Amino acid sequence: MDSQSNNENQNSASTSSNLEVDEDTAMCDSMVVGGDKTSADYYFDSYSHFGIHEEMLKDVVRTKTYQNVIYKNSFLFKDKVVLDVGAGTGILSLFCAKVGAKHVYAIECSSMADMAQEIVKQNGFSDVITVIKGKVEEIDLPVPQVDIIISEWMGYFLLYENMLDTVLYARDKWLVKDGLVLPDKASLCLTAIEDADYKEDKIEFWNSVYGFDMSCIRKQAMMEPLVDTVDQNQIVTNCQLLKTMDISKMTSGDASFTAPFKLIAERDDYIHAFVAYFDVSFTKCHKLMGFSTGPKSRGTHWKQTVLYLEDVISVCQGEAVEGSMTVAPNKKNPRDVDIMLKYSVNGRHCRVSRTQYYRMR
Numbered sequence: 547m548d549s550q551s552n553n554e555n556q557n558s559a560s561t562s563s564n565l566e567v568d569e570d571t572a573m574c575d576s577m578v579v580g581g582d583k584t585s586a587d588y589y590f591d592s593y594s595h596f597g598i599h600e601e602m603l604k605d606v607v608r609t610k611t612y613q614n615v616i617y618k619n620s621f622l623f624k625d626k627v628v629l630d631v632g633a634g635t636g637i638l639s640l641f642c643a644k645v646g647a648k649h650v651y652a653i654e655c656s657s658m659a660d661m662a663q664e665i666v667k668q669n670g671f672s673d674v675i676t677v678i679k680g681k682v683e684e685i686d687l688p689v690p691q692v693d694i695i696i697s698e699w700m701g702y703f704l705l706y707e708n709m710l711d712t713v714l715y716a717r718d719k720w721l722v723k724d725g726l727v728l729p730d731k732a733s734l735c736l737t738a739i740e741d742a743d744y745k746e747d748k749i750e751f752w753n754s755v756y757g758f759d760m761s762c763i764r765k766q767a768m769m770e771p772l773v774d775t776v777d778q779n780q781i782v783t784n785c786q787l788l789k790t791m792d793i794s795k796m797t798s799g800d801a802s803f804t805a806p807f808k809l810i811a812e813r814d815d816y817i818h819a820f821v822a823y824f825d826v827s828f829t830k831c832h833k834l835m836g837f838s839t840g841p842k843s844r845g846t847h848w849k850q851t852v853l854y855l856e857d858v859i860s861v862c863q864g865e866a867v868e869g870s871m872t873v874a875p876n877k878k879n880p881r882d883v884d885i886m887l888k889y890s891v892n893g894r895h896c897r898v899s900r901t902q903y904y905r906m907r
């Protein structure tokens with residue numbers, strides 16, 4: 547899953563952008579943003595257009611991994627009842643039906659559900675796949691329990707869009723005891739990069755625009771994590787695991803956390819930004835399967851998430867950048883993610899300690 551495209555449709559009424567929410571300025575998830583549409587409507591609407599599904603389907607790392615998980619582990623699916631949470635075009639349901647699932651319930655709230663319905667029929671799976679148009683939180687499932695929940699819920703920075711909550715809701719409501727959630731592990735990782743050129747272009751640009759000081763926009767640009775592809779040659783430190791989530795056991799609250807980190811410089815260089823990315827795995831397969839969205843792996847539509855630093859940190863090989871990252875859904879608009887980053891360096895050329903706030907929106 548992915549969609550920052552819906553951002554463009556949402557009026558950015560909120561100016562609160564850290565973990566201490568300003569009650570007055572923060573935007574509510576269902577606030578009216580134009581006509582009779584709410585921001586929540588725009589979120590689901592963005593999935594009504596085929597373009598976003600085309601992008602996801604053409605992300606072969608993503609889609610092939612799900613296909614391989616299902617095709618190479620047909621023993622998991624044979625004669626099982628499967629729930630596809632956020633079915634989109636129905637691709638995951640089709641994979642499951644093809645390897646012999648007894649029945650698949652494909653829930654999709656956007657109008658892509660109508661297409662999924664037609665696709666299912668066109669491919670001769672009408673007897674096995676039932677498409678249900680509606681929100682997971684609002685629909686009635688024709689059966690009391692399912693054996694497997696499959697979903698592709700991951701957003702930028704893993705947690706943007708907060709669809710994980712929907713998967714946990716479905717798990718707690720319908721999954722049979724000892725049932726499977728696929729994928730069942732998701733990890734957030736961190737590294738640090740040299741990025742002078744791009745920081746200059748995206749951030750420092752605002753300091754002087756045709757001779758005018760627009761640095762008030764620089765502040766906003768700094769707070770907005772940038773979703774982009776990072777060249778692995780820019781990586782200065784090791785990569786560290788921040789947090790692993792066990793989707794089969796976790797609660798919704800576990801998606802808010804503080805994780806410490808200690809990144810070690812692998813060469814002498816400057817650091818301009820931290821880079822976050824995620825890995826996903828299917829540990830209940832015959833062989834461990836999954837994929838990484840890290841800069842050293844084959845690219846995906848999630849790219850990486852770049853968090854620029856106020857300071858340019860100069861590090862020598864072996865020196866540490868220590869700190870912690872706090873992640874939480876924004877209180878007023880839970881599809882947004884608030885990030886607090888603390889970091890400090892006590893090196894030969896650089897001594898610095900700072901806290902920065904970001905918001906994924």
Ligand code: SAH
Pocket residue numbers: 547548590593599602603631632633634635636637638653654655656658680681682683697698699709712
């Ligand atoms: N499974 C498809 C689509 C993944 S994108 C694929 O792998 O290609 C996630 C989908 O979940 C989107 O189509 C979105 O509309 C849907 N979705 C998000 N939240 C939902 C909810 N609460 N109820 C039902 N569908 C939801």
